[in-house]
Every structure is written in C-alpha cells, then in structure tokens.
Amino acid sequence: MNILGLSRFQFAMTTIFHFFYVPLSIGLALCVAVMETIYVFKKDEIYLKMARFWGKIFLLSFAVGVVTGIIQEFQFGMNWSNYSRFMGDIFGAPLAIEALLAFFLESVFIGAWMFTWNRFKPGIHAMFMWLTCLGSILSAIWILAANSFMQHPTGFEIDTKTGHVRLRNFWDVLGNPQLWRQFPHVLFAAVLTGAMVILGMAAFGLLHKKTQSSESDRVFYTKSVRFSAVVALIGAILSIYAGDLQTQFVVHDQPMKFAATEALYKDSGDPASWSVISLINEKDKTSHGIEVPYMLSLLTYHQTTGSVKGMNTINKELHAKYDSKFGKDMNYYVPVNVLFWSFRFMAAVGFAAALVSILALWGTRKNKNTLYKTKWLLWIIGVCTFLPFIGNTGGWLITELGRYPWLVYGMLTIADGVSPTATVPSLFFTNLVYFLLFLVIGAVMITYSRRVLYQGPDGDGKIPARKGSLISDVESEQSKLANRSVSLA
Template sequence: MPVLLMSVLSLSRFQFAMTTLFHFLYVPLSIGTSLVVAIMETTYVFTKKEIYLKMTKFWSKVFLLSFAVGVVTGIIQEFQFGMNWSNYSRFMGDIFGAPLAIEALLAFFLESVMLGVWMFTWDTFKPSIHVIFIWLTWFASALSALWILAANAFMQHPVGFMINIKTGRARLTNFWSVLENPQLWREFPHVLFGAFTTGAMVIAGMAAFGLIWKQNHEFHMKSLRIALLVALLSSVATIAAGDLQTRYIINDQPMKFAATEAIYKDTSSPASWRLVALVDTKDKKVTESVDVPYLLSILSYHKLSGSVKGMDEINKELHAKYDKKFGKDMNYYVPVKTLFWSFRVMSGGGVFIVLICLLGLFFSRRKKNTLLKKKWLLWGLGFSTFLPFIVNSCGWLITEMGRYPWVVYGLQTVSDAVSPTSTVAGLLFTNIVYFLLFSFIGVFMFYYSRRVLQAGPDQADQNNEDDVYSSSSLKKGAYN
C-alpha cells in the first residue's frame, strides 16, 4: 500500500481532492453570504433604516474575505486540468473547455467588475442604484456555478458527444444536450441552494456568537433572523433537490447509490434503510447494522415497496458492459465506507440545519423572543457555523468518489487521465506546498473573520475598505 500511495495517480488524485475541497469551502460561502448581504442592502433601500446599512457593511466583510480566498484558489482549478490531467484535457477538451471559457466570459468578468464597483462606490451612487451591483455580483457567482457544474455533469453523465474513431477523443455533437443534461438540472439546484444555506448559516452562527458575547443585541438579533429565514428556505430546497438527484442516480449510477447505502446483495422489497453499519469491504458484506424498515423504499421510490440493486450484481453488469473496452481487471467497487458515512453526515447535517433554523426562528419570534435565555440553542447555532462546510465536502466526496473508476463516466478511467509528464517528486513537492499554503491562508481567513465579529458592528463603518486604501485610516489609528 505505501508504494501505491506514492504513485503519480494517487498524488494527482490527492491534489485534486485537496484543492477542490479547499476551494469549495469558500465558493458556497461567498455565494451565500453575498445573497444575505444583498437582501440586507435591499431592506435598507426600502426601509431607509440605518441598521440595515450597518448590517450590509458588517457582514460584507465576511463575504469579501471568503470571496478573496475563493478567487485565488479558483485559478488553480482552471490550471490543474492541464497541469495534472493533460490526457483528460486532450480527451475531453472539445466539450469540457467551452463551459470553462463561458464561465469566465459570462460570469467571472461580471462578478469581479461589479464587486469592485460595489465596494468602492458607496458615495458615488444613491442606495437604490448601489444595491444593483451586489445583486449583479451575486447573480454572476450563481451563474458561474451553473457552468462549472455543466462541465461536472458531463463527467458524471456524458451526453451530446461522439468518440472520434481516428483520434480516440470525445467530440461535441450537440451543445444543447450538454446544457440540458438531466444530471446538471439535479446537481445545480442542490449545489446552489446548498451554497445559500452555507452563507446564511455562517451569518446566523456568527450572529449567535455575537449574542453569546453580549454584543449589540438588536443588530445581531435582526441579522440572525434574516439569515435563519434564508437558511431555512434554502436548506429545505437543498434537501428536496438532493432527493431529486438521489432518485436519478439510482438508475444512472447505481454503483454510487448502492455504495452510499452499503448494499452488496440486492435488497428485498420493501427495503429497509441502514442508519449505521459496520462494513467489511474485504469480504464485501455488512457485519452489523441498525435498520429502519421501509425507509429505503420510501427514500428511493417514494413508495412503500421496491428493492434496490446491490453492488455485487451491479459489478457483474458493469463487467459485462465494459470488459470489451477496458479489460477484465477493472475494479468497479467504489470506496463504500467513505460514501456510506459521507452520506449520513451530509443528510444528517442537512436535517439538523433545518431543525435548528426552525427552533431559532420560533424562539426569536417577535411576539415572544426568548432566544437570549436559551443558551443551548445559541451554542447550537454557533456550532452550526461550521456544519455546512462539512456537509458540502461530504456531498462532493460522494459525487466524485462514487464515479470511480471513471473520470468521465464510462468513457475514461482516472488512471488514463493523468499527465504522462507528471513525476512523483514534482507532485509531492506541490502537494506539500499547497497544503502549507492553504493552512496558512485558511488560518488567517478564520482569524480575520473572528476578529471582524469581535470588533463588532460599531467598528464596521470605521474600517471601511475605501478608507483603508486611501489615507483616512491614518486618523483612525490603523497605523499605531
């Protein structure tokens, strides 16, 4: 095993997982926080109450921090397809490159230019115009998600292409069907609503800490309620979209689905759902499990009956289907334990977020707000600041590892996709540097966000970005 761990393939895979997971901590955070900030500024425009302007400026600091880290780690994503996965890029470029280019042209320009305008024109435009720029920024970031997921959806479920027999590479035949990909229209809402939930939950959690620290009570209570409402609606939508996606995957990528439920042998009908299980991947069986009767049939088919195919059977089918092209030695079993537990953390976390949002909104209702007395709930909300990141990462682990052994489902294996020129030494070096760099940046990002909260909203106006970049910060003691 240690020899295997140090191969070009495993190091490339590790690097991809590390860079994308780190990047995807900040992407949903900035999409979600920009939405809440935009809602706050819109409220200010309509109510003209200063507190909403204060909220906008205060929470935008968290948004801007996450945006900065999201941008810089995003460049890695575009470069690494060519750097580490050049054979993949050659094979898939005709289809995969276009969404990436469109993403930059359509979304990234709009996002970055409008954000630059929004940040520095508080005094130039009247509020009703100024608010447009944050909505455009948010819209562009949501749009970028659509295009990158169009590319990912093709890897999960390739459509609109043919294989050029002469070159052996994929060629686009129908751009429209790449955009209509059923996988995309299940993945995109799930990811997008998940992103809204992430940003809103982080603001809600931070506001809860603000209340625990007995800061500006009115400010944090109002922020908390806005954020909780957004988080509640989005998390319910995320779960609904996730249900849609899961039921699609049962047929489209049965191995992925069977692995998330740790089903080796075909189930009976009705099928029971495994809450927890001890999985023996070596002998391909589940040794112990706690089952909930009927639930798997209900989750899978929304019915009280119906069985689910097991991995052993699916493995046979995949061998029958692909042996001619990829040989008999392929291993079609995906990492079962990772998928099984990731799914439970993801769905459990999702349900937890819905419940805590409901509780938070109930106890902070206008008529009888008793939230401040409910210390356990405030701490629960504070803890929920971090939960969405774990949930998001688990979701991606299921989606990406569940596609194993393919990089493009049924067309190219992961091992055929790596750059032939990559070396173990080079990858080891870059992995270590990325790891150190991400830790460094991540620590500062966390630390500065915490400092923003500790400094409190009354500091927010004074440390306006515009000021720091000109001279007036001098008067305000930034240069002690």
C-alpha cells in the same frame, strides 16, 4: 505514494478547500443582496448596516475562493494532461464562458458595490450586489455543466483520428439532465451555507462581552440571527427536496453510487430496508447494520414497495458492458465506507440546520426575545457555523468518488487521465506546498473574519486589547502623549 494516488489526493485536497468558499460566497452574496433590498424598500437603517457588515465577510470569502480556484485549475495541465487532451473540446467551452461572462460580471460589479456606497441611489447600489450574485450563480452553472458531462456524457462524438471526445451539440451539453438536477441542490446548499455562517457568527457576536454592554450591537446581532435563521430554514428545506430529486436520477443513471450510499452488496428484498448505521467490510463485500423496514423503498421510489439492486449485481452488469473495451480486470466497486457515511453526514447537516434555525427563531420571537441570555443555545448555534462545510464536503465526495473508476463515465478511467510526465517527488512537493498554503490561507480567513466580528457593526477595525498586554500598554502611552500634545498646543 505513487503518481496516481498523489495526483488524486492533490485534486481532492485543492477541490475540497476551494469548495469551502464557493458555496459560502454564493450564499453570502444572496443574503447581502436581500438585506440591502429590504433597506431600499423599508428604509430601515439596520438592514443597511447588516448589508455593509456581512458584506465584509462575503468579500473575504470571494478573495480566498478566487485564489484557491486558480490553484485548482493549474492541476489540469500539471497532473491530468491526458484527461485535458481527451476532454478539452468539451471542458474548454463551459470554462471559457464561465471566465469571460460569469466571472467578469461578478468581478466588475463586486468592485462597483465595494467603492460606490455614496455615489448611487440605494436601489442602483443594491442592483450591483444582485448582479454580483447572478455572476456567481452563472459561474456555478458553467462549472457544473463541465462536471455533469463527466457524470453523464451528452452532446459529443468521438474523433476517429485522435480517439478524443469532440463537441457535437453545445445545447445538449448545457441541457444535460444531470446538470439540472445537480445545480439546484448545489445552489440551495450554498444559500444554506451563507445563512448558517451569518447565523453562527451572529451568535458568537451575541456572546461577546462588548455586545452584552451595548444595546445597539445586541439589536444588530439579534436581527442578523433572525434574518439568517429564516434564510437557513428555507435553504435547508429546499436542499433536502433538491437532493431527493437528484437521488431519483442517480438511482437509474449511476446505480453503483446509489447502492454504495446504502451499503447494499446484495440485492435488497421487497420492500427494501434502510440502514441507519452499518459495519462495512469492503474486502469481504459484506455489511451489517441497524435497519428500518420499508424506509429504503420510500426513499428510493416514494412508495412502500420496490427492491434495489446491490453492488454485486451491478458489478456483473458493468463487466458485461465494458469488458470488451476496458478488460476483465477492472474494479467497479466504489469506496463504500466513504460514500455511506458521507451521505448520512450530508443528510444530517440539512436536518440539523433546519432544527437550529427553528430554535433561533423561537429564541428571538418578538414577545419573548431571550436568545442573547441563553448562552448554551448561542454556543450550539455558533458551533453550527461549520455544519454546512461538512455537508458540502460530504456531497462532493459522493459525487466524485461515486463515479469511480471513471473520470468520464464509461469513457475514460482515472488511471488513464494522469499526466505521463508527472513524478512522485514533484507531486509530493506540490502536495506539501499546497497543504501549507491552504493552512495559511484558512488561518488568514478565520483571523480576519473574527476581527470583523469582534469589532462590531460600529467598530473601528481594531480588536480590543487585553488589559496588561503589550498592545494595551503601548496604546495607553500613545493616548497620554496625544493628550500632552493637545495641552501644549
């Protein structure tokens, strides 16, 4: 309950909630663009229906993402003003370009796509969604460019008068090796997220009683399942591959982060064993777990030999490097339990998504399409709607907490970035307000998504009321009055 702790909690809360919707909107935009493009070339009306239907979920995610993003940006001035002063010259350029170029592109063409279904040729209308998708991807690049500087500073110099960083070479910032290893992983995870949400919601659609009695709805949701399963499988494979490439960079650039994801306090042997699970005591700096021989060497170096430095050794190296600037009291150990389990949950999500996608494809194969009858599998697929959000959150925690104790790696600590004017009462109040606001926004998102799903691809926007309910009785009386009016006329 101090200023630093409350500021960190607020930023974590707002960023995690915002990051629910950023990958979702990117992935859904790509899926909808592909659906509409297939319609343009194949003239199959069901793909047009799919693009329009799943486009509604995309619009909801985009709207919520914009709102939560605005809230997040307020914090740079409110809670992290020292950080903003220190890094404003670097941070400002990518964010300005993101707002003026990428977000502008995204916002303009999402409006054009929404309101011009019957005003342009199908190919031109599909192009609007591709441009919207491009804008969202460009937004991700510019945001990650700023974040990558915090992980691996490049293209800067120190202003001797202020002690702040100053942009020296814009292209070095944009060419940051951290950026081009982080971006593919984020992009493919976004593709996986959008596809898994469509896959899971389509499975719930097949479970709905209305779908069971409607052949057209069953065909629609089955087609959506098959399409999204293909995209999710591709996204899962590419996410795992891109994650491996990013890990190879982290091994050398941020060894403390990598050692924490494996709960290695002491240097490993050669070859290195990988811990499947581990009991970690952060106070005593010990860990004990179930190990698989050779596996860590394979994951780290792609060979059966090679040792990995432990956190104790890395801590000594960091003290030798930074004690002259930051003092001997610095704690360079990261939150090991969080990173260890976040990494495993993130990896498990990728493999689970691939497995679920294969099962969905098997259940919808042409010669034996039985998925809509297999309720237990539909429930599993439906629950997996939420898997990517767990994986994305785990990845974010690894990226940000693995940088501890730095805001800007090796240059600015988290404690030094807090606003000097922030107070405990104001932070406690805003934390509470934001938490309640996010609960409301999340509930609205889920409610409207559920409404869209249950109205079906040919629905009128209303969720059928239960018999005997007040809504059902009112609608019945309204129907009777309307019939009497027609008779009198």
